[in-house]
Amino acid sequence: MSRNGWLALTYHALFVTFMVAPIVVVCIVAFTPEGYLSFPTERLSLRWFRAIGDYPEFITAFWRSVWLGALSSAIAVGFSVPAALAIARYQFAGREALTALLMSPLMIPHVVLGIAFLRFFTQIGLGGTLIALVLSHIVIVLPFAVRLTLASATGFDRSIEQAAISLGASETTLVRRITLPLIVPGLASGWALAFINSFDEVTMTVFVSAPGTETLPVRMFLYIQDNIDPLVTSVSASVIAITTVALVLLDRIYGLERLLVGRGREER
Amino acid sequence: MTPAGVKTGLDSSRPSLAPYLLSLPVFLLFVSIVLIPIVMTVLLSFHDWGQYKGIEPVFILKNWREIWSDSYFHEMFARTFRIAIAVTVLTALFGAPEAYILNRMRSPWRGIFLLIILGPLLISVVARTLGWALLFGGNSGVVNKALMNLGLISSPTPFMFTETGVIVALTHVLMPYMVLAVWASLQRLDPQIENAAVSLGASQFTILRRIVLPQVIPGILSGAIIVFALAASAFATPAIIGGRRLKVASTLAYDEFLNTLNWPLGAAVATLLLLALIFIIVISNRLVERRYGEMMQ
Numbered sequence: 001m002s003r004n005g006w007l008a009l010t011y012h013a014l015f016v017t018f019m020v021a022p023i024v025v026v027c028i029v030a031f032t033p034e035g036y037l038s039f040p041t042e043r044l045s046l047r048w049f050r051a052i053g054d055y056p057e058f059i060t061a062f063w064r065s066v067w068l069g070a071l072s073s074a075i076a077v078g079f080s081v082p083a084a085l086a087i088a089r090y091q092f093a094g095r096e097a098l099t100a101l102l103m104s105p106l107m108i109p110h111v112v113l114g115i116a117f118l119r120f121f122t123q124i125g126l127g128g129t130l131i132a133l134v135l136s137h138i139v140i141v142l143p144f145a146v147r148l149t150l151a152s153a154t155g156f157d158r159s160i161e162q163a164a165i166s167l168g169a170s171e172t173t174l175v176r177r178i179t180l181p182l183i184v185p186g187l188a189s190g191w192a193l194a195f196i197n198s199f200d201e202v203t204m205t206v207f208v209s210a211p212g213t214e215t216l217p218v219r220m221f222l223y224i225q226d227n228i229d230p231l232v233t234s235v236s237a238s239v240i241a242i243t244t245v246a247l248v249l250l251d252r253i254y255g256l257e258r259l260l261v262g263r264g265r266e267e268r
Numbered sequence: 269m270t271p272a273g274v275k276t277g278l279d280s281s282r283p284s285l286a287p288y289l290l291s292l293p294v295f296l297l298f299v300s301i302v303l304i305p306i307v308m309t310v311l312l313s314f315h316d317w318g319q320y321k322g323i324e325p326v327f328i329l330k331n332w333r334e335i336w337s338d339s340y341f342h343e344m345f346a347r348t349f350r351i352a353i354a355v356t357v358l359t360a361l362f363g364a365p366e367a368y369i370l371n372r373m374r375s376p377w378r379g380i381f382l383l384i385i386l387g388p389l390l391i392s393v394v395a396r397t398l399g400w401a402l403l404f405g406g407n408s409g410v411v412n413k414a415l416m417n418l419g420l421i422s423s424p425t426p427f428m429f430t431e432t433g434v435i436v437a438l439t440h441v442l443m444p445y446m447v448l449a450v451w452a453s454l455q456r457l458d459p460q461i462e463n464a465a466v467s468l469g470a471s472q473f474t475i476l477r478r479i480v481l482p483q484v485i486p487g488i489l490s491g492a493i494i495v496f497a498l499a500a501s502a503f504a505t506p507a508i509i510g511g512r513r514l515k516v517a518s519t520l521a522y523d524e525f526l527n528t529l530n531w532p533l534g535a536a537v538a539t540l541l542l543l544a545l546i547f548i549i550v551i552s553n554r555l556v557e558r559r560y561g562e563m564m565q
Contacts, residue, residue, distance in 0.1 A: 008369045012381070015366045019385055022399025022440060025410070029402055039402065039410060079294045086290035098291050101298055109501030109545060111518035112309070113302075115525060115538045119312055120305035135301055142294070200392045203503040203518070207525065220394045224508055228401055236395035243391045251383055260386055260448055 023240060030237035032230050048234035058235050061219040065199050068130075068215060072137035073194035076145040077187050079138070084146055085179075088153035102146045105139050113140065114207030121208065128210025136208045140201060141194035148193060148259070152186020189254045196246060306542075313536035323531055331536035345540075348516040351435055352500035358439045359495050360488050363446035367487075368480065370447070371454045382451075389444040397505045400437040404428045404509070429511040437509045438499050445498065446491040453487025486560040493552050497545055517541045 004012070029037060033045035052058055080102070086092070087099055105113065113136070121132040164178050202217035209218050216239065223232050250259060313331055316324040335341045370381055388396060403410045404427035412424040427433035457480070465475045503518040510519065517537055524534030 004369050004372050012369050016384060019388060022396055022403055025402050026395055026399045079297060082290035083294040086287035090287035092287040111501050111503050111521060112538045112542045115521060115535060116305035116309040118525060119308050139302055196390045202394055217392050217394050221504055224398060236398050239392050239395050247387050247390055256383055256386060
């Protein structure tokens with residue numbers, strides 16, 4: 001394969017600068033010692049990171065986001081396992097339609113889903129509750145859970161199962177001892193991708209949450225709507241740091257490309 | 269692919285209820301908390317609303333007529349789709365070459381830069397938009413300083429609360445989707461064809477134009493559909509960069525729901541956005557598949 005010329009590499013450098021600039025700026029401004037937004041800052045200080053501690057609303061919103069992401073992703077994976085097995089192993093009428101249905105939350109704009117959930121949950125008396133939050137997050141992370149569960153359910157060596165059957169394993173034993181252990185790595189990464197998407201979701205959640213059930217991105221969004229100050233940049237920088245660590249870990253363990261494109265690096 | 273009966277052993281040869289039972293839970297979940305809420309929203313758009321009487325469950329076309337006749341809504345929808353088209357064109361124009369360059373890199377660089385470029389996809393959109401708000405920040409913003417130092421502009425251009433600002437920030441937010449789509453189509457490209465072209469004496473430019481471009485066009489188009497759909501329905505970025513005055517469909521719907529409390533009108537705006545997007549996506553998918561169907565497989 002031929003190498004990139006200098007023109008291509010210059011373009012690449014500019015492109016990467018464009019992609020990282022806003023993220024880097026948030027991280028730099030977060031370390032300002034001043035009481036206002038200053039860029040570039042002359043000295044670095046942790047003043048605004050310490051200040052986060054004085055705003056319990058961000059801390060409680062953070063923990064709410066964490067358990068909301070963990071719980072709704074786990075339930076979404078639970079829903080996606082049987083459906084993925086059905087799609088991976090059976091030819092049946094409505095198979096394509098089922099796949100399309102499971103992927104549909106990706107195609108329905110989150111703002112429309114948010115409005116629909118707001119109307120629905122208010123109507124059935126669950127408006128602004130944690131139950132509404134969990135149910136709506138299950139729906140939006142389901143496509144991610146399904147995609148990775150499906151990839152692992154179609155990807156493994158069927159002869160192991162056939163061996164188990166020929167040795168007289170019952171269907172329950174087969175599923176419990178062979179199939180599930182083999183797809184667990186896929187489930188774990190599906191859960192992780194679902195978690196990140198739940199943790200970052202703001203457009204839909206802004207409609208479903210109420211004061212008292214706000215997630216971290218919603219809290220940040222509402223804060224920025226009022227004013228932008230160093231505090232919200234230090235909160236954002238913390239979120240960026242956490243996500244980056246998770247991202248690098250996921251890339252090491254599973255491969256980011258496989259996670260996002262659905263293709264493994266070992267296949268090449 | 270072997271027939272289902274042979275390939276698993278789980279379902280021998282009898283036509284089985286198993287797949288339906290397995291997919292029943294998720295199906296019920298979708299019907300109850302996706303389908304029903306969306307139908308309810310569509311119905312809501314036909315209800316009446318008044319400042320003091322609230323929502324009245326009647327069937328009238330008032331909201332639809334208002335959107336149809338009021339130029340405020342025409343302008344707002346035109347702006348929404350203008351921004352979406354600009355963002356789609358920009359991501360394709362800049363993202364496709366970058367995917368090609370990435371694909372020609374050697375490891376470990378390829379993996380590292382792929383992580384840097386696709387990684388932002390998973391970083392909170394609020395944090396990324398905040399970054400643009402900081403970069404734009406008034407007349408003395410970093411972007412303006414840089415553009416003036418480069419001699420590209422002579423006086424500061426406003427980015428905050430303008431369409432330009434929303435377009436730049438959204439292009440950044442949605443760029444990874446385009447790179448991802450083009451990258452995926454480049455993975456299917458056989459390097460031997462390029463090598464054959466080189467050995468036949470084709471120039472680098474000819475190879476790009478005659479060999480690479482025709483093969484990645486399906487990737488660019490599928491990326492464009494995704495980017496367009498997400499740009500037209502984007503919320504956080506236009507809300508933060510566009511501010512309270514520069515409204516797009518999603519921020520207007522948000523306002524109707526959470527500030528004005530005219531839910532039926534907000535529901536009509538959301539329904540119209542959904543219908544317009546479904547229409548555009550279905551039509552363009554059809555066109556892409558008809559033209560490039562065999563290459564997409």
